[in-house]
Amino acid sequence: MPDRPSPYDCFTVADLLVDYADQLLPPQQTERVAAHLAQCPACREEVVQLRAVAQRLEAVEPAAPAPELRTHFLQLLEQEKAALAATAAAPEARVRPMWPQAATRWALRIAAGVALLLTGIGLGQWNRSADSSAAATAPAAGPTRHALQLASSLSGEGAQRLSASDRIQLVSSAAAAVDTTKAADPVVQVLINTLNFDPNANVRLAAAGALYRLRADPRVGEAFTQSLSIQTDPNVQILLIELLVNMRERRATTQLEQLARKPDALPIVRQQAEYGLGTLL
Amino acid sequence: MPVLLSTNPQTSFPVADHYPSDDVLMARVQANDLDQLAVLFDRYHRPIFNYLLRRTNNDRETAEDLTQTVFERLLKYRTSYQPSQQFRAWIYQLARNAHADHWQRQQQLRTTDVLDSEQRGQLGASAFAAQDAAEHSQHLYEALALLPDAQRDILVLNRIQGFSYEEIGEQLACSAGAARVKAHRALQALRAIFFAS
Ligand SMILES: [Zn+2]
Numbered sequence: 224m225p226d227r228p229s230p231y232d233c234f235t236v237a238d239l240l241v242d243y244a245d246q247l248l249p250p251q252q253t254e255r256v257a258a259h260l261a262q263c264p265a266c267r268e269e270v271v272q273l274r275a276v277a278q279r280l281e282a283v284e285p286a287a288p289a290p291e292l293r294t295h296f297l298q299l300l301e302q303e304k305a306a307l308a309a310t311a312a313a314p315e316a317r318v319r320p321m322w323p324q325a326a327t328r329w330a331l332r333i334a335a336g337v338a339l340l341l342t343g344i345g346l347g348q349w350n351r352s353a354d355s356s357a358a359a360t361a362p363a364a365g366p367t368r369h370a371l372q373l374a375s376s377l378s379g380e381g382a383q384r385l386s387a388s389d390r391i392q393l394v395s396s397a398a399a400a401v402d403t404t405k406a407a408d409p410v411v412q413v414l415i416n417t418l419n420f421d422p423n424a425n426v427r428l429a430a431a432g433a434l435y436r437l438r439a440d441p442r443v444g445e446a447f448t449q450s451l452s453i454q455t456d457p458n459v460q461i462l463l464i465e466l467l468v469n470m471r472e473r474r475a476t477t478q479l480e481q482l483a484r485k486p487d488a489l490p491i492v493r494q495q496a497e498y499g500l501g502t503l504l
Numbered sequence: 505m506p507v508l509l510s511t512n513p514q515t516s517f518p519v520a521d522h523y524p525s526d527d528v529l530m531a532r533v534q535a536n537d538l539d540q541l542a543v544l545f546d547r548y549h550r551p552i553f554n555y556l557l558r559r560t561n562n563d564r565e566t567a568e569d570l571t572q573t574v575f576e577r578l579l580k581y582r583t584s585y586q587p588s589q590q591f592r593a594w595i596y597q598l599a600r601n602a603h604a605d606h607w608q609r610q611q612q613l614r615t616t617d618v619l620d621s622e623q624r625g626q627l628g629a630s631a632f633a634a635q636d637a638a639e640h641s642q643h644l645y646e647a648l649a650l651l652p653d654a655q656r657d658i659l660v661l662n663r664i665q666g667f668s669y670e671e672i673g674e675q676l677a678c679s680a681g682a683a684r685v686k687a688h689r690a691l692q693a694l695r696a697i698f699f700a701s
Contacts, residue, residue, distance in 0.1 A: 241688040269695070276695045279644045280663035288553040288568055296545055296575050303579055304538050425542065458546055491523060 228263040235259075236266065244273040290466060294395055294432035297425040301388030370409035373397050377417050390421065391429040398433030403440070411437055415446040424456040431459065435466045444472040451478040460492045464499040473503050526591035533582050541582075544591075545575060551665060552599050558660040559603050561649045566606065573602045593674045600657065600675075607653065647697040655690035662687045 236259045242248045243256045260267045375381045376393055385393070394417060401408045411434070418430035431450075434443045444467070451463050460482065467475040482488055483496035524532075526547065529540040552574055557567040577598055585594055648656055661667045661675065672683040 238688070241691055272695045272699050273691060276644075276647075276698050277663060277691060279698075280659060280694075281666075283558070283644075283664045285550065285554050286557055286564070288549060288571060292549060292553070292568060292571060293545065295572060296549070297542065299576060299579060300538055300541055307536055307538070425539075428542075458542055461546060489523070 228259060228266075232259060233263060233266055240266065240270055241273055244270050244277065287465075287469065290432045290435050290462075290469075293462065294391070294429050297428055298388060298391045298395065301386065301391055301425055305386050305388050369397075369400065370413055373410060374413045374416075377413060377421070382421075387423040387426050390417075390423070390426045394426065394429045394433045398436050401437055403437060407442075408440070411440050411442055415442065415450075418446065419450055419453060424459055427454070427456070427459050428462055431462050431466060435469075438466075438470050444470055444474065448472060448475040448478055451475065451482060457489045457492050460488070461495045464492075464495045468499045468502050471503065476500060476503055479503070527587060530582075530585055530591050531587060534585065538579075541575075541579060544578075544595075548592075548595055549575065552595065555596065555599055555660055555665060556603060558648070558664055559653075559656060560606075562645060570599070570602045570606055574598045577602070590674055592671075596661075596675050643698065647694055650697050651690065651693055655686075655693055658683070658687050659690045659694060663691070 236243075236256050239248060239252055239256050243253065246253075248256065260270065373393065376385060377390060382390060394414060397410050398414065401410050414430050414434050414437075418427055418434060421427050421430065431447070434446065437443055447463050447467050447470070451460065451467070454460050454463065464475075464479065464482075467479075479496045479500045483493050483500060485493065488496070523543075526544060529544055532540045533544070549571060553567055553571040556570045556574075557564065560566045560570070574595065578595065585591070648659065651659070658672060658676075661672050662669070667675070668680075669684040669687060670680040672687065673680040676683060676686075678686075
């Protein structure tokens with residue numbers, strides 16, 4: 224019959240118990256510890272406890288930070304870029320148009336979207352949902368006027384005068400001003416247009432973040448889903464997937480499947496799409 | 505080495521080969537290509553937030569504020585990044601510092617100057633635990649909150665975020681062997697608290 228282990232025996236294996244619990248020891252040392260454990264209930268108990276506490280730590284799920292973190296950081300980034308450009312640019316260089324070639328096409332698309340929204344369906348919808356006696360005859364008031372101003376700032380020539388940083392700011396403050404108790408605030412549609420057509424990826428990201436705050440509006444989930452099939456910037460794609468997953472937007476599964484198989488999407492985007500599918504399905 | 509994003513579906517390289525490394529991106533940031541910071545933000549804001557969340561005993565709001573601070577400092581002090589450093593070690597150091605600053609401010613609010621620094625640390629830990637216990641009843645988090653801050657740091661890195669002893673050594677400027685010893689002690693300390701009573 225083996226002797227009871229002495230405190231000294233325990234001492235000689237004490238430093239090995241965590242690695243033993245983690246199964247990280249080489250075979251020889253593993254045997255040595257196992258031999259000790261066979262005789263020592265105290266050390267056996269310790270290993271069981273180490274495993275339990277390590278498993279609990281490893282089971283801690285990652286938490287998702289608020290999407291506003293990203294909006295805020297991108298805004299900061301654009302400010303810093305503007306500051307850099309201001310110090311770097313010579314006076315004559317500042318006159319040159321800062322607008323990329325795609326801008327005209329983009330501006331036209333937003334302008335068209337906004338015109339449609341404000342003269343047609345969009346405005347009609349809003350008016351129906353607003354207090355009918357006042358809204359029927361009154362000129363564009365309240366949210367509609369605000370949306371008009373916003374739309375003219377975020378699209379067409381208005382936007383060309385604004386830096387990306389300013390547009391991000393505008394997008395964030397516009398979302399904060401939306402009255403979520405009213406159905407179909409036209410500002411939401413303006414933000415959706417910005418998400419789809421602004422030439423700057425960081426502005427599009429900010430629009431996604433702003434819309435996420437307005438996710439109680441059913442148009443938001445729909446817009447994110449649609450936008451996924453037209454966005455090509457991986458950052459925007461990744462954020463949209465994340466937001467759709469947070470919103471448990473199951474309508475997005477078709478788009479996610481397409482994106483997961485899309486040959487020209489980046490591997491990291493395809494992985495994110497697969498992750499999204501795995502979570503939503 | 506090709507650094508731009510390859511979109512060729514035929515290649516079977518892992519993601520890391522398609523995407524420029526952190527250090528390459530950070531070098532571009534230092535050359536004032538600030539958009540690359542958005543990529544680094546995407547890679548790191550979640551892990552850094554989670555690291556700070558566990559360091560602050562699950563105080564979401566503080567963890568978000570501190571994450572914000574980390575990236576603000578990253579932008580502001582981008583020129584102080586040394587290419588010889590690992591970017592990951594550097595950003596975690598920024599997070600560690602932001603947390604330390606926060607911790608210090610908390611201490612100043614809580615303690616009087618008659619206490620020596622050691623007592624202060626212990627009182628701080630139990631004050632955190634007491635404050636936290638009401639919100640987070642899970643036994644594990646309570647036990648974690650009772651650990652000295654340095655031990656909580658290493659457990660979060662090693663067991664929650666899955667860093668190896670080598671990686672922790674890089675971050676804490678010690679050898680992998682020293683990191684292993686510290687991590688083992690921290691786990692033992694947590695075990696003792698967790699299974700006490
Ligand atoms: Zn023993």
